[in-house]
Amino acid sequence: MTDKNMTSLTIRRPDDWHLHLRDGAMLQAVLPETARHFGRAIIMPNLVPPVVTAAQAVDYRERIMAALPGDMTFKPLMTLYLTEETDPDDVAAAHASGIATAVKLYPAGATTNSASGVRDFEKVRPVLERMADIGMPLCIHGEVTDGDIDIFDREAVFIDKVLRPLRKKVPDLRIIMEHVTTQDAVDYVRDTHKNLAATITTHHLIINRNHILVGGIKPHFYCLPVAKREGHRIALVQAAVSGDKRFFLGTDSAPHTDPLKLQACGCAGIFTAPNTMSCLAEVFNAAGALPKLEAFASLNGPRFYGLAPNEATITLTKGDPVAYPTHIDTPDGPVTVFDPGFDLHWSVTSN
Numbered sequence: 001m002t003d004k005n006m007t008s009l010t011i012r013r014p015d016d017w018h019l020h021l022r023d024g025a026m027l028q029a030v031l032p033e034t035a036r037h038f039g040r041a042i043i044m045p046n047l048v049p050p051v052v053t054a055a056q057a058v059d060y061r062e063r064i065m066a067a068l069p070g071d072m073t074f075k076p077l078m079t080l081y082l083t084e085e086t087d088p089d090d091v092a093a094a095h096a097s098g099i100a101t102a103v104k105l106y107p108a109g110a111t112t113n114s115a116s117g118v119r120d121f122e123k124v125r126p127v128l129e130r131m132a133d134i135g136m137p138l139c140i141h142g143e144v145t146d147g148d149i150d151i152f153d154r155e156a157v158f159i160d161k162v163l164r165p166l167r168k169k170v171p172d173l174r175i176i177m178e179h180v181t182t183q184d185a186v187d188y189v190r191d192t193h194k195n196l197a198a199t200i201t202t203h204h205l206i207i208n209r210n211h212i213l214v215g216g217i218k219p220h221f222y223c224l225p226v227a228k229r230e231g232h233r234i235a236l237v238q239a240a241v242s243g244d245k246r247f248f249l250g251t252d253s254a255p256h257t258d259p260l261k262l263q264a265c266g267c268a269g270i271f272t273a274p275n276t277m278s279c280l281a282e283v284f285n286a287a288g289a290l291p292k293l294e295a296f297a298s299l300n301g302p303r304f305y306g307l308a309p310n311e312a313t314i315t316l317t318k319g320d321p322v323a324y325p326t327h328i329d330t331p332d333g334p335v336t337v338f339d340p341g342f343d344l345h346w347s348v349t350s351n
Contacts, residue, residue: 003285003288003289003290003291004285004286004288004290006285006290006291006318007317007318007319008315008316008317008318009281009290009291009293009294009315009316010313010314010315010316010351011293011294011297011298011313011314011316012294012298012299012309012310012311012312012313013037013038013039013298013310013311013312013313013314013350014037014038014039014249014277014297014298014310014314015038015039015040015041015249015297015298015301015302015310016034016038016040016041016042016249016250016251016253016273016276017041017042017176017199017248017249017250017301017305018041018042018044018139018178018179018199018201018250018251018252019034019041019042019043019044019250019251019252019253019273020044020046020252020253020254020255020269021034021041021043021044021064021076022047022255023047023060023063025330025331025332026255026257026330026332026335027063027064027067028067029255029328029329029330029331029335030253030255030271030273030328030330030335031064031067031068031074032068032069032072033273033274033328034074034253034273035068035069035072035073035074036072036274036350037276037277037314037348037350038074039073039074039075039310039312040074040075040076040077040307040310041074041076041077042077042079042101042102042139042250043060043061043064043076043077043078043079044079044104045057045060045078045079045080045081045104046081046104046106047060050081050083051078051079051080051081052080052081052083052086053080053087053090053094054080054090054091054093054094054097054099054100057078057079057080057094057099057100058099060078061076061078061099064076077101077102077305078099078100078101079100079101079102079103079104079139080094080100080102080103080104081103081104081106081117082103082104082105082106082117082118082124082127082138083117083118083124084118084119084120084123084124086103086124086127087127088126088127088129088130089130091103091127091130091131091136092130092131092134092136095131095134095136096134100136101137101305102136102137102138102139102176102305103127103131103136103137103138103139104138104139104140104141105117105118105124105138105139105140105141106118106141107119107141107143107144107145107158107162108145121162121166125169125170128166128170128173129170129173131173131174132170132171132172132173132174133172135174135306136174137174137175137176137304137305138173138174138175138176139176139178140163140175140176140177140178141178141179141225142155142158142159142162142163142177142178142180142185142225143155143158143224143225144157144158144161144162151226152209152226152228152229154225155180155181155182155184155185155225156182156184156185159184159185159188163175163177163188167195167196171194171195172195173195174195174196174304175195175196175197176196176197176198176199176250176304177189177196177197177198177199178198178199178250178252179199179200179201179204179225179250179252180198180199180200180204180236181204181225181226181227181228181232181236182228182232182235183231183232183235185198186198186235186236186238186239186247189239189246189247190239190244190246192246196246197245197246197247197248197300197304198239198246198247198248199247199248199249199250199252199301200236200239200240200247200248200249200250200296201223201250201251201252201270201272202249202251202253202272202276202279202280202338203221203223203227203252203270203272203338204227204233204236205233205236205237205240205279205280205283206233206279206283206340206341207221207227207233207340207341208227208228208229208230208232208233209226209227209228209229210230211227211341212226212227219261219262219266220261220270220336220338220339221270222261222266222268222269222270223252223254223268223269223270224268224269226268237283237287240283240284240296241283241284241287241289241292241296242292243289243292243295243296244300245295245299245300245303245304246300246304247296247300248295248296248297248299248300248301248304249276249280249296249297249301250301251272251273251276252269252270252272253270253271253272253273253276254268254269254270254271255269255271255273255328255330255335256269256271256335257330257332257333257334257335258327258333258334258335258336259333260333261336270338271328271335271336271337271338272337272338274324274325274328274337275322275324275337275338275340275344277297277314277316277346277348278316278322278324278344278345278346278347278348279338279340279344280293280296280297281293281316281318281344281346282340282342282344282345282346284296285318285346293316298310312350312351313351314348314349314350314351315348315349315351316346316347316348317346317347317349318345318346319345319347320345321343321344321345322344322345322346322347324337324344325337326339
């Protein structure tokens with residue numbers, strides 16, 4: 001049986017190395033959609049106000065666990081939002097105690113709730129040097145925010161103008177380039193053999209910029225970083241299905257209510273938590289690389305973060321199209337679930 005003819009695959013329970021859970025009523029509505037299939041997730045700290053300190057991370061983690069249904073198991077891996085006032089001692093203490101798994105760097109203004117992010121990278125260098133000393137990873141939203149840089153070029157410019165100099169100054173810092181979207185980023189990671197990895201989202205493996213713009217604007221496909229040309233999407237697929245341990249899943253699943261998405265200046269973010277594993281199975285199966293799905297979704301991430309893979313497993317089974325909901329109801333309004341534009345034939349069963 002060839003890879004494309006496989007009809008069943010059992011893998012270690014996957015993890016999501018980039019996830020937005022929001023807070024309050026939204027948290028309660030969307031958390032089960034991740035916990036149904038995923039064992040752990042790196043939780044983004046860009047709340048309002050952001051999760052900056054260890055004490056705030058503890059409080060947020062408690063709210064997440066309080067929202068988790070009693071019949072589900074899930075471990076949130078907390079992150080601290082890096083600001084120019086972040087205290088290196090607080091970061092180190094949070095890591096040593098197990099409160100914070102990583103620190104998240106947002107260039108100021110790069111995406112949702114990033115106004116408190118970094119403008120002057122020299123001001124955060126003491127934090128980054130302490131993180132390098134203790135082995136704490138840095139998750140990076142890798143885009144410049146200069147108004148004169150085209151939005152489709154901001155990732156490539158970030159690599160040249162920010163990331164290369166940063167890694168020369170703090171070479172021992174472990175860095176995850178989150179939600180990479182370009183051939184440039186894939187090549188940069190492949191050319192680097194130490195302390196660098198990248199997450200790839202479900203939706204960036206499936207959509208390109210035509211999906212957003214051709215035939216009318218599709219707000220539910222708008223995200224940041226924005227989807228790029230088809231050639232870049234193909235590069236992401238090739239990286240994901242390669243088995244290369246430096247690439248792993250980070251969905252960047254980002255729920256916004258439809259009223260916030262469907263307006264003149266709509267929010268960036270795509271909600272993929274409910275159907276990610278079925279989507280990925282389609283992508284990997286089409287590439288003839290279904291056996292490599294476990295590495296991408298379940299093994300490479302824990303390896304880079306220095307954690308053991310999950311002991312539990314899930315089974316993906318190919319059959320009739322799976323009916324996922326078109327949206328999730330929340331007290332704040334409906335949240336539309338990502339539509340990949342094709343039938344999903346892979347059902348997911350937790351073992």
